Amino acid sequence: MLFIYERKVNYYETDQMGIVHHSNYIRWLEEARIAWMESLDFPYQILEENGILIPVLGVSCKYVDMVRFGETVKIELEIVKYTPTRFDVEYTIYHGNNTPCTTGSSNHCFINRAGRPVSLKKLLPEAHEVFSKNSRI
Amino acid sequence: MLFIYERKVNYYETDQMGIVHHSNYIRWLEEARIAWMESLDFPYQILEENGILIPVLGVSCKYVDMVRFGETVKIELEIVKYTPTRFDVEYTIYHGNNTPCTTGSSNHCFINRAGRPVSLKKLLPEAHEVFSKNSRI
Amino acid sequence: MLFIYERKVNYYETDQMGIVHHSNYIRWLEEARIAWMESLDFPYQILEENGILIPVLGVSCKYVDMVRFGETVKIELEIVKYTPTRFDVEYTIYHGNNTPCTTGSSNHCFINRAGRPVSLKKLLPEAHEVFSKNSRI
């Protein structure tokens, strides 16, 4: 269930090394997650409107090749594991010519506005359906 | 009633031109405003805890000289005008050697969580005192 | 010669006020300028490859209405004045329903890698053509 999100590199995302600053890839992963939910007709806003937040428990990136201003990158995303209280995502970022430049992963849980972990299955069964149908495991 | 806020330039604030990206100065002005309130023993959080938000109505910057990574800049701030519903701020940013590099201004109002304009004088008289005592007009 | 650039609001562009942080609009203006050059088949990179940089001399924004995560905004851009050494841009940002939410302006010059002002007409006549043909004045 791979999803691909494409985006251009912004000038303000570069640093004085002449490449994209490494912290910005972490933001691209978030963009890709949000685009993924939207592609399933279940935009992230619906979760927040239902009082469910998706904090990031962990994130990691390996930078294999530098990305520069002017490029368009493709971010491939897969939900590799989902349970009603947590999910894990894996990413590969590609240059325009399909050479991989970065790999990443992130871990998430579902909480309510009070910060308590919640079960997506109980609170929003439709969202649970979407996540479980589109997860590798 | 000039207030001076000092801060180092971060590497991630540079862009591929080898200088600080112009959008970051706008963030520095916010840092200076928040440090100013703190210096008066009236931290910004107190306002939000009382349901008062301070949105930015307008902002402007003139970039006279470039700022680079490794520098420490000084941001001079003055509240040039205050009324119970609005205030205006002016800024001059200096290099470490006190040469000015940027000037800026920002305009603000007070609103409640519903987005309605409110009078600081009515809602939080202590904050009103702090603002009016420290404003040029 | 209006140009329109459309983009989605990113989650990481919001702040704890629940709206887009005002500094991010400044970045959107840059995105719009770069998309404008690309739309004219004269991408910004060509200038940097020819040793010409376009620093920002000044920028301003008036925030009329708040923008939130989940929205798609349209940024209308016009080069209102161009001379071979400088140009001025004006912007209006619209909500998806075409209500204006922000207006802005920016001023720019052309410099070489040594930081000296240069004439676009002399250094890159093709770029000069593009700018002058597409400027209001």
Add this chain to the structure above:
Amino acid sequence: MLFIYERKVNYYETDQMGIVHHSNYIRWLEEARIAWMESLDFPYQILEENGILIPVLGVSCKYVDMVRFGETVKIELEIVKYTPTRFDVEYTIYHGNNTPCTTGSSNHCFINRAGRPVSLKKLLPEAHEVFSKNSRI
């Protein structure tokens, strides 16, 4: 050889969840590395002036507890491994009350302006001394 770097949370670092956006911690780790080098009287700029860049090969963060605007965080940093061509860093971020809120790690190498890996020992022996003396291994 623990080094501690302290910094306030900026308002613009929060998102609409009301907490610091997770991507910003990655930037704080960079701030800590740069402050660490400065504390050893060997500021990062000296490396770049000598044509040596320190790209990030990988980065990871585990978010144990949320950080909010108004807090001052402490970032504890240790160079856990150093060789003349690479080094690894580990971080723990603490709330003001010394409760840990985030752990992180990053991996780096040394390259020249052409992007080729270089030996710090050969190119800048003084820097090699600083790194090897201050690394756990």
